[in-house]
Amino acid sequence: MRSAIRRRPFLALFVTPAVLVAAAVVAALAAILRYSLHAYLPGSLDIGGFTLDNLADLGRPIVLRALRDTVLICFETALITLLVGYPVAYALVRTRSVVLKSVILVVAVTPLFLGEVVRTYAWTVVLGHAGFVNATLRQLGLIERPIQLMFTEFGVIVALVHVTLPVMVVMLAAALAHIDRDYERAAQSLGAGPVRAFLTVTLPLSMPGVVAGFTTAFAWTFSAFATPQVIGGGKVSVVSTLVYQLGLSSFNFPVAASLSLAGLVLALGTMWLVRRATRPLEALGGH
């Protein structure tokens, strides 16, 4: 081992930044852990003595509901992103028209260049009572009174899908581009129509991309803050917004810290479960 390391003379130099970043992350996590295990002193930013009360606070219904809603919203967002993103990625990879390819790429990927906050405020314009959706539906005479889109879970999910879609499309497109067209042709020559050829060959072979895209969208949504905060407007409570409320409105850092840790554990646990459940799917596509 030692000789192997010596053969890479700049290893120490290269590793230093990573070590610094890791140290900072560990320090922050340690601080959160410390806060979560100490008492909350009302009216003070300092913390009291060692206690496990904060963890007990996590059992309160409002917290449990936030944890459950977070997982549900993440799951729904990832699923909808997958269902919307797959056809887009498929069209992107398969179209022969260069123009269409560029249009899809630009439309699908430009959201990445706008920050989450910008995109979220754009959605408030679209989803508001006098927003684009309601105004259009009213002019068409389909509705008389505006539909409530802002401050609903539905609105939050719509905006979150917009956030995760570019990454999903890029990941699925990469997976689809790796599938040799001859597989589909072989299936067709053997009597499979386009739909069956897709379901029996292309879709199974694209599973690694599906799993990667889904887990990425899931994790991304879990950490989303601006979207549920602004679109949800306090009516939709997820882990990140609840942590913000507890920490920066009530200044209850210890409970906020406990909730952060609970969220982290929940995120890691769910990801592990998703990974486990999709491992057989992923094996399908191994090229």
Added chain:
Amino acid sequence: MLSKAADRSPPASLPGTAANPRPVPAVRLDGVVKRFGAATALEETWLRVEQGEFLTLLGPSGCGKTTLLNLMAGFLEADAGEIFIGGDLVTSTPAYEREIGIVFQNYALFPHMSVAKNVGYGLRMRGVPRREIAERVDAALALVKLSGFSDRSPRQLSGGQQQRVALARALVIRPKVLLLDEPFSALDKNLRGAMQVELKEIQRRLGVTTVFVTHDQSEALSLSDRIVVMSAGRVRQTGTPDEVYRHPQDRFVAGFIGDVNLLPASLLARAGERATVAIRDLRRDVEAATLRGCAVGEEVDVFVRPDHLAVRQAGEAGTLPARVAALVYQGSHIDLHADLAEGGRVVVRMPGQGALATYAPGTPVGLVVPQGGLAAFPARDAAPSPLPQGPPDSRPSSLPPEPGSTR
């Protein structure tokens, strides 16, 4: 749909009945054209593939042979003309209703299915009962000598084994036509030879009409009942291997099939189907058909195979003066490269090893040009059909078509 209807009424398509004096071809292309944008990939093509025939589409890359195959398979749609398979019009029938078996260049075995699932795929798509699928898959795997490999993943198989699975998968559906797209190009040389013999055996035993695409002329010569030589989107010649080898109708065919030398000559006379050319002071008789549009006195190129030339002492009567440039030992034979007195180089293929000692480089020699086995074409400047390689001013020169083709 069309094809199923035809299955139920076989008498109409039986070969040789009174109603059909000429048997229904397995595949018929009537004036098929394919363009990609402004480029014409396949010019108007008329072709018949007879029942049970092994037909090879031969040509360099970009000659349109793969386009033609994809048109037959239904992966491409013709811009003009009609395609018939087993007598049924299939021009706009999608690939999945054409009942054609295809072996792809890279085999395209489904990596997420076992060998048995791969072979049974076409039967499952046809709704064949499970028990019958198992039986037919076993029989197909036995045919390609892969019994006992059913549960393997394609990734666990060697290249040759993968190819056998691909062949079994294409044959198990009892296709009307078997299409093979350069199936041997990914195999090493020894395996290739063995697989060729095996393919030919299986094809003969099943009597399945086969269209084989290759750029390898030796492969085409050894496997085919008939060869369609293509270049630049056009069929240049169709004939048995012997016909295209011995009687090329086109200077492209002459240059592409087998090794060939080019001798500068002039057209002396033309009489009916024969013509006389003069190679320096040698008079030789050639077919006139290939000299269409060439006037008496004009320059022509005479094509002669390296193994048809012989070497004699310099100055011997009836020989062409030349000088030995190099001797290349090839194991079973020796290639003697000689420079002609009037410029240009030819290769003489000589059996035995005596030549190595007899003809040192620099020795003046006389070349014996045979009376038969020659083909003449208008000199290149006049001929529109391009040769695969060599700058135009290098004429006359020897034309070993491809490095690998020297046998």
